[in-house]
Amino acid sequence: MVGSMRESGARGRTRRAILGAAASVLSRRRDATLADIAAAADVGRSTLQRYFPDREMLLSAVVEDSLGRGQAEGLLDTEVSVEWIEHVLWAHVCAGCMAVSGGTLPRHGASAWVIRTLENGIGARAT
Numbered sequence: 001m002v003g004s005m006r007e008s009g010a011r012g013r014t015r016r017a018i019l020g021a022a023a024s025v026l027s028r029r030r031d032a033t034l035a036d037i038a039a040a041a042d043v044g045r046s047t048l049q050r051y052f053p054d055r056e057m058l059l060s061a062v063v064e065d066s067l068g069r070g071q072a073e074g075l076l077d078t079e080v081s082v083e084w085i086e087h088v089l090w091a092h093v094c095a096g097c098m099a100v101s102g103g104t105l106p107r108h109g110a111s112a113w114v115i116r117t118l119e120n121g122i123g124a125r126a127t
Helices: 009-028 034-041 045-051 055-072 082-101 107-120
Strands: none
Touching: 009 034, 009 045, 009 055, 034 045, 034 055, 055 082, 082 107
């Protein structure tokens, strides 16, 4: 997987700066443009597009990078693949969206339930 390979030197620093800026900017503004992300990374838009030709590729790399860092920092299970964690995450998001669409969960409550389930699983807590 090319996106998960560690790059060194200037290219690696630039890629990490873009990914970090994208994660930060998009966490605040989901509709941020590539130009907004490039500015936050202190690179030109053409530089950003050399690394990530389109928004889809950038978003995919941000998710993969964030999950990989989560594993490296001990926040996420290292015994399962990043791909598996991503699939589980999207399944939870989908379940939240379906609950909102079906009227069983208020829109403002969906993210809290998704996060709670991801963090705690579905097992009952011992008291």
